[in-house]
Amino acid sequence: MKFDKIKTEIYEMISDYYKFDSNNDFGNELVSYANEDIKHKQILRIKRKGIEVDSWKTIVLVEIEGECEIDIKIELKKTISWIASIKECLLGNEGTDLYLFLTFTSEVSIEECLRIESTEQFCRKYVLLPDEEIAEFVNRTFLQKLIYDTDTIEGKDPLERAYSKTAEQYSWLTSDMQNTWKKAFSELSGSDLFDALLKDEEVII
Numbered sequence: 001m002k003f004d005k006i007k008t009e010i011y012e013m014i015s016d017y018y019k020f021d022s023n024n025d026f027g028n029e030l031v032s033y034a035n036e037d038i039k040h041k042q043i044l045r046i047k048r049k050g051i052e053v054d055s056w057k058t059i060v061l062v063e064i065e066g067e068c069e070i071d072i073k074i075e076l077k078k079t080i081s082w083i084a085s086i087k088e089c090l091l092g093n094e095g096t097d098l099y100l101f102l103t104f105t106s107e108v109s110i111e112e113c114l115r116i117e118s119t120e121q122f123c124r125k126y127v128l129l130p131d132e133e134i135a136e137f138v139n140r141t142f143l144q145k146l147i148y149d150t151d152t153i154e155g156k157d158p159l160e161r162a163y164s165k166t167a168e169q170y171s172w173l174t175s176d177m178q179n180t181w182k183k184a185f186s187e188l189s190g191s192d193l194f195d196a197l198l199k200d201e202e203v204i205i
Contacts, residue, residue: 002103003040003063005134010044014143021045021056033085035078039065048192057097058090065105072106076116083122099142103128
């Protein structure tokens with residue numbers, strides 16, 4: 001089942017730099033709001049390690065098993081309705097850190113998959129495309145760990161040039177500060193990036 005493979009890939013990919021919420025009661029409560037016709041569903045609550053702010057990202061995993069176009073549309077509508085209920089339960093910045101990872105048991109056209117991804121009502125959506133490998137799918141979501149190449153030759157990277165010119169004018173932009181900013185902008189997103197820059201703390205991966 002694609003659903004189980006996606007879960008396994010997520011756990012294997014992010015366990016080194018994300019931690020999972022141990023509060024199963026809240027996750028189970030969110031699951032309980034789903035229509036019983038959605039058979040394959042799960043909630044994952046994650047937070048990047050080293051971030052002290054108690055703000056979690058919520059990933060909704062769903063595999064729609066409808067066999068005909070009508071059934072698929074009905075189940076998709078019920079899924080979006082569930083997403084709306086989840087969003088109402090999330091507090092503060094967590095409402096903006098809500099994501100749907102969606103796949104289909106039956107064949108669905110790439111055009112339809114991309115159409116669903118392009119609609120950001122209630123949350124950001126990622127849809128497994130036809131013939132797309134599970135690892136490729138997870139790697140193109142926000143979970144992908146971007147690694148900054150420390151061997152980049154100065155002068156070829158516009159960002160490196162910008163840091164260099166700024167450091168010439170402002171002594172506070174030390175090497176340590178530059179490394180912190182590089183990690184923040186390349187590896188964080190949403191509220192995590194905001195918190196890291198606002199607090200001016202070193203980002204721990």
